[in-house]
Amino acid sequence: MMTPHINKSVSILTDGVGCARRLNARNVSVLDTGGDRGRGVFSARDFLPGEVVIIGHIERLERIRTTNSIQLNWDVHALFEKPAVIVNHSCDPNLAIVPNRFGAYDFIAIREIYSDVEVTWDYATSEFECIGISVCLCGAANCRGGVLGFSKLPPNHPMVVSRFYAPYLEETLSNFRGK
Template identity: 30%
Template sequence: MTAASSPRALASDLCCGLENLPVPVLNEVDNDCLPPLQYTPENVAGLGEDLDPTEISLPGCECFASSCEQDACTCLQRYLRAYDDNLCLVDFKETGYSRPVFECNIMCKCSEACKNRLVQRGLTFKLQVFKTSKKGWGLRTLEPIGRGRFVCEYGGEVISLPEASRRIRSQNCVDMNFIIAVREHLSNGKILETYVDPTHIGNVGRFLNHSCDPNLYMVPVRVNSLVPRLALFAARNIAAEEELSYDYSGKFKNLQKEATTKERSIGEGRALKSCYCGAQSCTGFLPFDSSLYNLEDKSNVI
């Protein structure tokens, strides 16, 4: 084994003590170090966005029980129970999870042990950031994770659409893009969009790689604010030492169509970035979203 390929423990805790559990960093591939990152366990306010994700804007329940019950809790009556007794997402399905998820929050009278408090508790599984051979840095679990369990959050700066567009336009064709656009379709036909950028301020979710056959699924979860926290749940049982991944396109299975000529020219080649997920269903390329290059026809977005 050469010196360049010797395993190097780069950090005992990426999170600097800000999570329930430390997240070590290991490089068994080369001599690269982690890029600079200001760690934050959850979303923070970024440029251009009017809504502050740290602002308390949701009402609380009056339950004094250790755990809220469906017939007595105003939170559960308003939004229905999201988690079962095993702390798994209720009625989780591979085709998606469309029901809104609202947890009890800081204004609620119930205890911290309430089963309607999950994402807000942070990490409960031992994770590790590691260097991959082809995909840069990645994230894996050091212990088994059951299907439907909460794994981690994709947290960072919550920014506006114009700011997200400005940032992505400033990237060149070799830059990594960490900006995620989450679109929630409302019953009135409007689309609620949230843009999160963990490039410089973020958490462990920043190191998740794409897979066309992922083992995680992203669900917007609201706690204290109307700004959603982007929670990642296990789509199936996950073994210890397995790399964690989700579908960058927002689907559980990547059904991305072939990029158009317009998308290729707008993205300056980004649509042709190769995918190395290794799945049998791999499309060969990473998902590409051209919407941040064209701010026209956004009248139905809020």
């Protein structure tokens, strides 16, 4: 009797991280923005609202907050793998974050995104107090001038109303908004 061997293609299909990386490579490209913002992430195809554009993976946890880290909890900051770490901020983003099975965030479309459009998210939706951007360069009509953080978003902000923010912020939302 022969011992069954695991088919290599089956292990590739069940490798969630590898599959997610291939999906990211198919969905987006890292390109120069042509401005002061440096590199950015651009859609490689059209997306409908609710579609996952980028699956986030943690490259490493950070002991302290850095300008490139993404806050996962009050005392937990992580550096995400590319392309997620390169996605630029916008006060009028086309992406929102949602927790994923890898302990990171997925970046989902919150409106229709066409091919070759820069994808952006609002950094204030993961950072209670943001240190990453002192002067905002997003150029959106509703630009706040700086990211400032979740604590400075008004209660009627679309990302707050839609509950597109890091889950750890929910537990204290009423404490900070009630004052």
